[in-house]
Amino acid sequence: MTDSSERVAAPDVNAWLGALEPSARAALVALGELLAGAPRTAGPENAEQFTARCLRVASAASLVDENRELNPVARLTVPLTLAELIETHSGRCEVGPGERALAPMWTQTSVGDVRFRHPMCLRVHFPAGTVLESADCVVHVEARETVMRTAQVSVFVRPEHQELARGVLDRLQERGSALNPYRGRVVRALYDGGLRLEAFDLPAGLTRSNVIVPDAVWTEMDLGVASVRDHHARLKALALGTRRGVLLCGPPGTGKSAVCAVVAREVAGDFTVIYVEARAGVAVLSDVVEEAQRIGGPVLLVLEDVDLWCLARRAGGMGLSELLQAMDIGSDARILTVASTNDATTMDRAAIRTGRFDSVVEVGFPDAVQAGRILSALLQDVPGGDGVDVAAVAAALPASTSGSDLREIVRRAVLVAGDTTVSTGQLLSEVGSGRYQARPPAGGMYL
Incomplete structure (x- = not known):
């Protein structure tokens, strides 16, 4: 029992009741009327x-x-x-x-x-x-x-x-x-107990001029875009199916995500762009595809690093069944699906077939010419960058140097140069050091 001295009378019962949750307030009012034997007065209209x-x-x-x-x-x-x-x-x-x-x-x-x-x-x-x-x-x-x-x-x-x-x-x-406010926007499909769409902005500054990949990549992407945007009616009339899928494969850092971002920026407005995060891919990818069809107009679905959640069935791929089901929905839908993976061999063969992923395009390490173009793009606004011999730097690169490696080489050279201009020698020094590659030490276990 609480001592009576600790009790404080409510100065305004109605105000006190009004501060309660509606269900608690209704229950207390009904209990009070019952105890007082008072007739129930008509309340607000329900x-x-x-x-x-x-x-x-x-x-x-x-x-x-x-x-x-x-x-x-x-x-x-x-x-x-x-x-x-x-x-x-x-x-x-x-x-x-x-x-x-x-x-x-x-x-x-x-x-x-x-x-x-x-x-x-x-x-x-x-x-x-x-x-x-x-x-x-x-x-x-x-x-x-x-x-x-x-x-x-x-x-x-x-x-x-x-x-x-x-x-x-x-x-x-x-x-x-x-009235769908997501149409024509770039959105992210998230899973938090159910599907949720969230608008977001793409990275600024990425274009075909500074994302250097083999021409075959852009050719295949353009074919997919034209298929669902320009030739939908013709392909549907011929019963050939209009939905397309492209799988970009290649080592980390070679530009797969950048390619997706460039295409997404180019088509946004005409297309609704939906980036599907991993949890949503595993749980509700079919719901995403169905929603994409309801949105109307052409849709670009982006599944980055699909191998993280959709392995081959022999490896116990937790998202495989959801992916296969989603890729079979609406063969005549105006949907272009672009996925990326570091290793296409981890994908189930049932996924990589015509009608699901129609083409697999390799985005490999740049050759010397491509590396020089990437360096030129990275050095465009760097003090002293116009005087760098990009051909000499490209020739000194190891065979397996990615675009992200080149970005780190330039960034380290800028940091080392400080307030001075960047030179060919500084870039060659960074290449020779190998410090631009984040590799684990060769030693054993640390205690």
Whole structure:
């Protein structure tokens, strides 16, 4: 028992109750009324009462509720559509609670640098002549997905209007697709218990002029882009399939990720670019592909370092089945999938076949000519860079020198030079030292 001297009387019971969670507040009020023997006074109108009043029935139990679950992207696009309808019919529609007698819930979602305001949980009454020409309806949106609730959109109508309710749901989803704020953007597909898309910016400064790879790489990438962007209708009419997949393979640091970034930057706007992180690839790659089809227009899917999560079945590849299933969805979809791997031999043979990954392109170590071009690009803005004999430096390089190695050679030379200009001799010294390559020591175990 707590000593009575420690108890503090609440100066304002209503204020104290108002600070509680809604469910706790309702329970305490009901308990107080029960103990006091006081008759229950009419409280605020709850969601069911709102729906029944708007549709002019005695109880919501006599209505029909047509509903559909909302996938992760529809949890934004359908509420955006509903917000648009509320604004369009602001003089005629009425917004009510979405849950019990709680106030309508609105929220804001940022996609890149754009902030969207939309409902989270509410009901709205659209009288005849607005959403439906000849009937009233009440639309309920619940955009929160938790263990206890499912994200969904519902349309309440009188039983004789049930078919019309299905049409409302169709139009909400179609308009939501048109309003999709992710279309034409560069986004990352993440997995945190379900699929989530997040807009992000690509690395600046990467172009074909400074990402030096074999011409065959750009030729294959251009073929894939043209396939889904320019020749979709023709290939579909010929029943040849339009979806394409390109697998870039080669040692670390040779420019595979840079190639993906260059192509993504070139096509963004015309394409929706979706980078799929490893956890999402393992768990929900099929969902990503299905969402890509709903977005509409051409889509570039980027699966970097796919070998980290999709090994051959003999190696127990945890993401193989998800990859194979996803690559078989929508052969006529306007989707170009570009994946990268350090070692194509770790990939299952079932993945590397026409119709999934149609071509495997090697991005190997640069030869002397390519190394010289890479050095010229890296030295373009470096003080003294225009005086460096890039051919001499390229000739001194070991055979297995990657583009990232060359970047580190130049960076070390700049750091060593300090406030002075970089010279051919400094670059040759860095090449000779071998310190630009992060290699483990040759010694044994340290204690």
